[in-house]
Amino acid sequence: MAKLRVLFFLVSLVVWATKVDVPVFAQVQTTDKKAEDMAGIEKLRQQDIAATLSQDPVALTDYWTEDAVRLGPNQPAEVGKQAIRESNERWSARPGFKVLSYVPETRDLTMLDGWAVEWGNFTGSYVESADGEVKQIRGNRLMVLKRLPDGSWKYFRGMGASFAVLAGQVPQAPSAPARTDVGRQADLAAIKKLNQKDKAAIEKIHQQDIAATLALDPVALTDLWTEDAVRLGPDQPAEVGKQAIRKSYERLAGFKVLSYVPETNHLTTMLDGWVVEWRYFTVSYVGSAGGEAKQVRGQVLGILKRLPDGSWRCFRVMGV
Incomplete structure (x- = not known):
């Protein structure tokens, strides 16, 4: 009986050591x-x-x-x-x-x-x-x-x-023809690392982006972002956090967007729940009532994040 107690003690000691040492080693x-x-x-x-x-x-x-x-x-x-x-x-x-x-x-x-x-x-x-x-x-x-x-x-x-x-060594490339939404959906469908649910959710936020930009609705535009999002331009102060981004949108009250056409989304899955994409876009707008219409072609680099509810939001975005 004493031998059994000793054996039980030794086995218990090994189990205890295993439970403690493995997590500590993993943490190191x-x-x-x-x-x-x-x-x-x-x-x-x-x-x-x-x-x-x-x-x-x-x-x-x-x-x-x-x-x-x-x-x-x-x-x-x-x-x-x-x-x-x-x-x-x-x-x-x-x-x-x-x-x-x-x-x-x-x-x-x-x-x-x-x-x-x-x-x-x-x-x-x-x-x-x-x-x-x-x-x-x-x-x-x-x-x-x-x-x-x-x-x-x-x-x-x-x-x-x-x-x-x-240094002036990079020439401006001619504008490429804008891609249709069908083309953008085809590009998204080709990404094998994304399941169908994620592909649909990412396409949904792309469509929300178009609708909110055309409407210049500050609420809808702000809803595209995570709470800890950051939006960057080439030289203006970074907008850190959803509230700062919301205030920036509210200052666009005098603007009117006439057209907004995102082109092909070049999207890469970094790991589950995170993607990085870049694309060209064209937008035409007027800065004030009766103002002259202007057209701009630019680029966007963005990191998107999947939220716990399965929706996707912008986490970091920079546009020029």
Whole structure:
């Protein structure tokens, strides 16, 4: 009987140790992995700074994924690493153009499983010729980062003003014909990682976006966003939180949107419940009663998030 009690005690001790040690070990692994990811992301940021200051086209290209897309004001989307490389080479080859300072500041970083979403500001200074006047630049940027199989981090999608645009080396692409809603639905249907329910919910928010924009209804426009959303433009202050976004919409009372046509949605699933998309859009509007109609073509980079009720909302969006 005594031997049985000893055996029971030993078995109980092993079970207790297993229950305690495994979660602790898993927690250590999780902590270590997070530290590795943060170190990898910081390395990426330092690469960005060093490459921008040196204007080395190889270094400027190296921190993008092969299927990356870089977006910015007054330029066509640069789709793929080769297109980004060619843009960087044109910029670096301009005589006299020199970056004097470049200071990016991360305002928020959302870590996902193998992905990260980062937004922030940057300041910089440059000259356009050897004896030229020093000019300042300030702007916002929205970046989607991806962890590669080797553990390194690179930019997968990015939007913001760039020194390459300032250097005047990127020509404006001609406007592509607008796609119909049927075409956009076909693109959405081709995404295999999304189930039918999510595809329908994402298409629903796209249609809500069109209807709310045409109506300029501040309530309907605000409803497209998560509570902790952030909306960014190229150089105006970031609108942080749903309430700030609502106030911005309310200030558009004098505007009238005549047409709004989103084009093809290039959408990628990051992981379950998160997608990133970019697209062109055209919009015509008048700024005041009796004002002249104006037409604008721009780009949007957005991260969408699925809520617990199954609906999708905008989490981070930048447009130029």
